Amino acid sequence: MMWPKRHRSLWMSSKKCVALNMTVPLVILGAGGNCIDILDAITARDAAANPYRVVGFLDDDPERHGEMLCGYPVLGAIRSAAQCTSGFPNAVFVNGVGSPKSFLQKPACIASTEIARNRFVSIVHPAATVSPHATIGQGTVILAHATIGARAVVGDHVMILPGCVVGHDCRIDAYAIVAAGTTLCADVHLQTSCYVGAGSVILGGITVSTGALVGAGSVVTRDVLSDTVVCGNPARRLRHG
Numbered sequence: 001m002m003w004p005k006r007h008r009s010l011w012m013s014s015k016k017c018v019a020l021n022m023t024v025p026l027v028i029l030g031a032g033g034n035c036i037d038i039l040d041a042i043t044a045r046d047a048a049a050n051p052y053r054v055v056g057f058l059d060d061d062p063e064r065h066g067e068m069l070c071g072y073p074v075l076g077a078i079r080s081a082a083q084c085t086s087g088f089p090n091a092v093f094v095n096g097v098g099s100p101k102s103f104l105q106k107p108a109c110i111a112s113t114e115i116a117r118n119r120f121v122s123i124v125h126p127a128a129t130v131s132p133h134a135t136i137g138q139g140t141v142i143l144a145h146a147t148i149g150a151r152a153v154v155g156d157h158v159m160i161l162p163g164c165v166v167g168h169d170c171r172i173d174a175y176a177i178v179a180a181g182t183t184l185c186a187d188v189h190l191q192t193s194c195y196v197g198a199g200s201v202i203l204g205g206i207t208v209s210t211g212a213l214v215g216a217g218s219v220v221t222r223d224v225l226s227d228t229v230v231c232g233n234p235a236r237r238l239r240h241g
Ligand SMILES: CC(C)(COP(=O)(O)OP(=O)(O)OC[C@H]1O[C@@H](n2cnc3c(N)ncnc32)[C@H](O)[C@@H]1OP(=O)(O)O)[C@@H](O)C(=O)NCCC(=O)NCCS
Pocket: 100, 161, 179, 180, 196, 197, 198, 213, 214, 215, 216, 217, 218, 229, 230, 231, 232, 233, 238
């Protein structure tokens, strides 16, 4: 297609930008399902408005090194992040590690990279809605169709998976994970490194303490003590630790 004359210089300059690779290389920690959702959140952005160019994943399972995942390579181990990404000295990172089995290892996993905090970036899917009065921390991920309400404060390295609703004035501390389709009513406080299972509802004003796990589909009506597993409707303690 021949561009109208007045648009030709614009087209030339955007071509030059692409040719010069002016987007920032981005590496995703982990190569599981959440990581593919993060990849989608990045690539869903219109190329012209996308500051990042995904260069690959890192994973601590040596069997995955060299694998192509959705068209992107698994470059090497998370704990060797600096070495595996030495070809991209200005690379930035985002973490996608964190399942109901591994969520407590997330801080150590991120620390093992020895990558500075300011090189972790936050990713918000273009189909998520974030109140202009909410605060989002460094390295945090907010996936498709999640809604973050007014005055919510979301800390560093938090993962909010697709379709979650975070009510106004909620506080979500570092490393917490909120699985798909969960609703946090207003004023909920999720403390560090807790995991809220898919499709749960946490009633207003409740605190889920550090390291706790809420089972899928639970309705949490009372505060949850640290390092406990609760589930059901109403949620009851399944075990401690
Ligand atoms: C809560 C959970 C961690 C328990 O796992 P577990 O320790 O392996 O427990 P078990 O499967 O052995 O179940 C133990 C008991 O709890 C019950 N139970 C397990 N999960 C439950 C849940 N979410 N709600 C209600 N009851 C549950 C089981 O039926 C079983 O009851 P029984 O002893 O009467 O038979 C797990 O079931 C869960 O919900 N994980 C979160 C999954 C999730 O949200 N993934 C998100 C991906 S996006």
